[in-house]
Amino acid sequence: MTTRIFIVTTAHISDFPNPITFIEGAPLTVGEQYQGDEGWDNWFFCSTPGQEAGWVPGQVIERLDDLRARAREAYTARELDVQVGERLIASRSLNGWHWCTRQDGRESGWVPQANLVEHAPYCVVQEEVSGCGIAASANILGKTYAEMKAIANAMGIHAEDESLWSDTRYVRRLLATGGAAAATGEAPFTSWESLPDLALLAIKHHQENGRDFWHWVVFERSAGQMHVLDSASYLPSNIRTDFGAMQPKWYIEVNRPGA
Numbered sequence: 001m002t003t004r005i006f007i008v009t010t011a012h013i014s015d016f017p018n019p020i021t022f023i024e025g026a027p028l029t030v031g032e033q034y035q036g037d038e039g040w041d042n043w044f045f046c047s048t049p050g051q052e053a054g055w056v057p058g059q060v061i062e063r064l065d066d067l068r069a070r071a072r073e074a075y076t077a078r079e080l081d082v083q084v085g086e087r088l089i090a091s092r093s094l095n096g097w098h099w100c101t102r103q104d105g106r107e108s109g110w111v112p113q114a115n116l117v118e119h120a121p122y123c124v125v126q127e128e129v130s131g132c133g134i135a136a137s138a139n140i141l142g143k144t145y146a147e148m149k150a151i152a153n154a155m156g157i158h159a160e161d162e163s164l165w166s167d168t169r170y171v172r173r174l175l176a177t178g179g180a181a182a183a184t185g186e187a188p189f190t191s192w193e194s195l196p197d198l199a200l201l202a203i204k205h206h207q208e209n210g211r212d213f214w215h216w217v218v219f220e221r222s223a224g225q226m227h228v229l230d231s232a233s234y235l236p237s238n239i240r241t242d243f244g245a246m247q248p249k250w251y252i253e254v255n256r257p258g259a
Helices: 132-141 145-154 169-177
Strands: 004-008 027-033 043-047 054-057 061-063 068-071 087-094 097-102 108-112 116-118 198-208 211-222 225-229 250-255
Touching: 027 061, 132 145, 132 169, 132 198, 132 211, 145 169, 169 250
Parallel strands: none
Antiparallel strands: 004 087, 004 116, 027 043, 027 068, 043 054, 061 068, 087 097, 097 108, 198 211, 198 250, 211 225
16 A cells, blocks of 8 residues: 555554564464454464464465465564554555554554544644744644634734744744744755755745745655645645745754654
8 A cells, every 4th residue: 555644543552562473484373263343354363383373364364274374475463552643654454454654664563443543734824914933833733723823922922023023933932832842943955855854944035124034834744755834825725745836945843742
């Protein structure tokens, strides 16, 4: 399957600390088929020499007779312990489970499909002409514009405050309220491929009376796919992939809450 992004909606902790693992061609003894209400069809309890028995999808099993079989491919029953809100990259789906990898690429395992919801990019649109910083923060923290505006106003941050239009500190403060960490400095834009997986971008950069002005947008990369969340209300689509039409000046790397 094409890689897809999922968000964990229900935590999952594995009950099998020693998952069955084998190589292609390994001998298998096939036992009972799983019976349950979860919709996990076509799983069989199998054993192989030197391993604890475990659940194996029927697609991996080449039957030789009623009990004996061999592995059509290498397989591990390793499950991935996940918490609510985590983003995962799924590369395979079998019988009600997804093979998922954490966004940092360091750990993979099976996660029940029922514990996940597919992530579809969504962009908060700014409700004020100069509210792009508030909207960008909302897009990163998963809040509505109204929620982020209320937080900003309580901190003394207002979209109409012209002193903030050439300032980067206030967006760092806004992101920190939701646990996101922004780099302390700005880095010059060189190419889309060299950007980190999440960043605030300054586009439409220009100067007026010696002051710098720009428009805040959010760059995201997931499962190798890139897009920009642009909160400008006049755009036909706020999820942009017209990279040639955007001319970023610099960026601020951001880590999501819990990353």
